[in-house]
Amino acid sequence: MTTRKEVADRAGVSIAVVSYVLNDSNYVKEETRRKVLQAIEELGYETNMAARALKMRKTEQLTVLINHLGNPHEAGLLLRLEEDAAKHNYVLFFQTFQKEKESKLKSLLNGRVDGIFLLGQSLQEDTLQHFRKQNIPFVSVTTPVSRRTEDVTCIDLDWTFEYTRLIRLFKAKGHGRIAFMAIRDPEHPLQHRLEAFRRAMEIERLPIEEHDVFYAEGGLQSAYDTIKLSLSAPDRYTAIVSANDLMAAGIVAACRDEGVHIPNGLAVAGSEDILMSSQTAPPMTVIHYPREKVGEIAMEVMLAKMQKRPVTDRILQATLVERKSL
Amino acid sequence: MTTRKEVADRAGVSIAVVSYVLNDSNYVKEETRRKVLQAIEELGYETNMAARALKMRKTEQLTVLINHLGNPHEAGLLLRLEEDAAKHNYVLFFQTFQKEKESKLKSLLNGRVDGIFLLGQSLQEDTLQHFRKQNIPFVSVTTPVSRRTEDVTCIDLDWTFEYTRLIRLFKAKGHGRIAFMAIRDPEHPLQHRLEAFRRAMEIERLPIEEHDVFYAEGGLQSAYDTIKLSLSAPDRYTAIVSANDLMAAGIVAACRDEGVHIPNGLAVAGSEDILMSSQTAPPMTVIHYPREKVGEIAMEVMLAKMQKRPVTDRILQATLVERKSL
Numbered sequence: 001m002t003t004r005k006e007v008a009d010r011a012g013v014s015i016a017v018v019s020y021v022l023n024d025s026n027y028v029k030e031e032t033r034r035k036v037l038q039a040i041e042e043l044g045y046e047t048n049m050a051a052r053a054l055k056m057r058k059t060e061q062l063t064v065l066i067n068h069l070g071n072p073h074e075a076g077l078l079l080r081l082e083e084d085a086a087k088h089n090y091v092l093f094f095q096t097f098q099k100e101k102e103s104k105l106k107s108l109l110n111g112r113v114d115g116i117f118l119l120g121q122s123l124q125e126d127t128l129q130h131f132r133k134q135n136i137p138f139v140s141v142t143t144p145v146s147r148r149t150e151d152v153t154c155i156d157l158d159w160t161f162e163y164t165r166l167i168r169l170f171k172a173k174g175h176g177r178i179a180f181m182a183i184r185d186p187e188h189p190l191q192h193r194l195e196a197f198r199r200a201m202e203i204e205r206l207p208i209e210e211h212d213v214f215y216a217e218g219g220l221q222s223a224y225d226t227i228k229l230s231l232s233a234p235d236r237y238t239a240i241v242s243a244n245d246l247m248a249a250g251i252v253a254a255c256r257d258e259g260v261h262i263p264n265g266l267a268v269a270g271s272e273d274i275l276m277s278s279q280t281a282p283p284m285t286v287i288h289y290p291r292e293k294v295g296e297i298a299m300e301v302m303l304a305k306m307q308k309r310p311v312t313d314r315i316l317q318a319t320l321v322e323r324k325s326l
Numbered sequence: 327m328t329t330r331k332e333v334a335d336r337a338g339v340s341i342a343v344v345s346y347v348l349n350d351s352n353y354v355k356e357e358t359r360r361k362v363l364q365a366i367e368e369l370g371y372e373t374n375m376a377a378r379a380l381k382m383r384k385t386e387q388l389t390v391l392i393n394h395l396g397n398p399h400e401a402g403l404l405l406r407l408e409e410d411a412a413k414h415n416y417v418l419f420f421q422t423f424q425k426e427k428e429s430k431l432k433s434l435l436n437g438r439v440d441g442i443f444l445l446g447q448s449l450q451e452d453t454l455q456h457f458r459k460q461n462i463p464f465v466s467v468t469t470p471v472s473r474r475t476e477d478v479t480c481i482d483l484d485w486t487f488e489y490t491r492l493i494r495l496f497k498a499k500g501h502g503r504i505a506f507m508a509i510r511d512p513e514h515p516l517q518h519r520l521e522a523f524r525r526a527m528e529i530e531r532l533p534i535e536e537h538d539v540f541y542a543e544g545g546l547q548s549a550y551d552t553i554k555l556s557l558s559a560p561d562r563y564t565a566i567v568s569a570n571d572l573m574a575a576g577i578v579a580a581c582r583d584e585g586v587h588i589p590n591g592l593a594v595a596g597s598e599d600i601l602m603s604s605q606t607a608p609p610m611t612v613i614h615y616p617r618e619k620v621g622e623i624a625m626e627v628m629l630a631k632m633q634k635r636p637v638t639d640r641i642l643q644a645t646l647v648e649r650k651s652l
Binding site: 029031061063069070072075076078079082086091092093094095096098101104108112220246249252253275276278279280281 | 357396401424575606
């Protein structure tokens with residue numbers, strides 16, 4: 001079994017310093033403390049004390065990597081996470097995740113956070129490994145469990161279930177040809193909603209033609225531009241589901257400008273229930289994403305992970321909010 | 327004149343270390359460097375070199391203190407700031423400003439940022455002083471120049487001008503009794519929009535009665551609840567301006583539910599032009615806050631301040647977007 005002496009030698013410090021670190025004393029300089037923690041880890045020195053000390057000194061800060069500031073669905077999740085973090089005396093800060101700058105995350109967040117929330121992004125293994133070594137846990141919201149990476153705990157909906165329920169509602173109103181507005185970027189975290197929609201259509205034994213899948217960038221204007229031309233086609237889908245609500249609002253706006261009545265000319269549904277969805281004309285039928293509950297549970301899971309308690313992925317259930325677009 | 331020797335003595339380091347710090351060398355430990363910088367400042371040691379060294383080592387990070395994550399107007403500003411920061415290789419991170427935790431900011435941001443953007447918040451003098459000493463500049467967006475604190479450069483609109491123009495439009499359409507939806511919290515950064523509205527009404531020689539000023543919390547639902555009852559009063563205002571668009575959307579929703587036609591029964595206008603404002607029924611007439619331009623200029627001003635170039639407050643002009651609510 002590894003001794004404190006061996007840890008001290010490896011780190012190039014005295015045994016006393018190792019003890020200070022194990023006792024989480026403020027006496028030790030950050031750099032020295034890191035050296036000792038590294039030696040402890042490399043040598044596999046393990047006691048309850050070591051386990052405790054290995055846990056980074058608390059920064060009382062958590063970060064959230066977001067995808068797009070302009071998306072009110074994400075803002076709603078952040079709002080709830082922030083409220084719950086504050087209850088536990090954590091400060092939350094946010095930054096937009098940029099894949100091409102992922103390697104910078106390590107230095108940016110070093111010593112600054114006790115935990116990292118993802119909004120569905122898939123990080124590279126070396127990024128995960130870096131934070132794992134520092135016992136900084138990851139919790140991901142809106143990542144499907146099917147795409148989870150080891151150590152990243154996920155909280156999301158079962159989208160196949162949700163879309164199947166929504167498709168049944170469309171079917172009950174006489175729709176058989178249902179289009180989908182997806183996000184173009186194949187790496188985008190919402191891509192799995194399209195996959196789930198395809199499976200749900202299969203469950204409901206409805207075909208989905210390739211030209212009934214539309215791709216836009218995620219925002220209102222982009223969906224508006226994408227859908228507008230197709231609205232005048234004589235033989236087209238009679239209903240459409242959008243992977244997010246901003247794009248659904250773009251479809252509603254395009255129908256308004258093209259004189260297509262909703263729902264008689266086209267039935268529309270969104271997948272999140274952002275505030276705007278209740279204010280469009282007509283108000284939109286949507287899957288109500290339980291942001292409050294998801295945020296609350298994400299924070300619970302984060303606390304549990306920081307305290308080394310066991311956690312599992314969590315699948316929540318949404319509600320269908322029927323308004324006048326369907 | 328103070329010498330390097332005196333600085334070294336004061337900081338308890340060698341003269342060589344002082345030189346390293348002045349040359350911004352990576353050789354010096356952060357803690358030592360801070361001691362030296364403190365000694366330099368206390369002793370008033372000044373050379374070009376010192377001035378350069380006094381500037382904190384670049385973190386290449388900027389932060390924005392936000393008021394409310396759920397407000398798309400703020401999100402839009404952040405989006406633009408973020409884009410412009412990225413062009414200059416800065417990472418932007420955000421956190422919600424909480425007045426009761428202001429004292430924590432000093433430790434939270436220590437050594438982590440090269441500059442701080444405010445969204446209208448008034449910070450305490452000791453907070454400002456703390457960052458000023460570290461040469462970390464402040465730039466405030468949406469703070470009126472009239473409320474500016476020394477060293478905080480402001481970029482905003484001239485709200486008196488903007489509201490006067492809007493009121494003239496109301497007058498041209500026959501309205502003489504115009505209500506205002508303000509934010510209840512007297513400390514809120516948007517409070518000055520109410521003050522400007524009062525002045526604009528005075529310019530236009532229109533009285534504004536105390537019971538024609540409504541107060542809500544800033545969100546859609548809160549404005550909805552506030553305004554709903556008053557809509558059935560037989561003798562009331564015929565038009566209303568809201569300090570922000572989310573509250574204006576709440577007024578539109580209340581009119582819809584109370585059967586008040588817009589604009590015949592009530593004319594409504596917002597002050598920001600968030601995306602939702604173009605999607606309500608009817609779409610809203612608004613002051614279009616030039617978020618892109620404001621974000622761009624805010625970043626320009628921040629860069630200038632970091633480079634010690636002279637800057638001035640900037641007052642931009644909005645455009646009036648006429649839609650169907652007026």
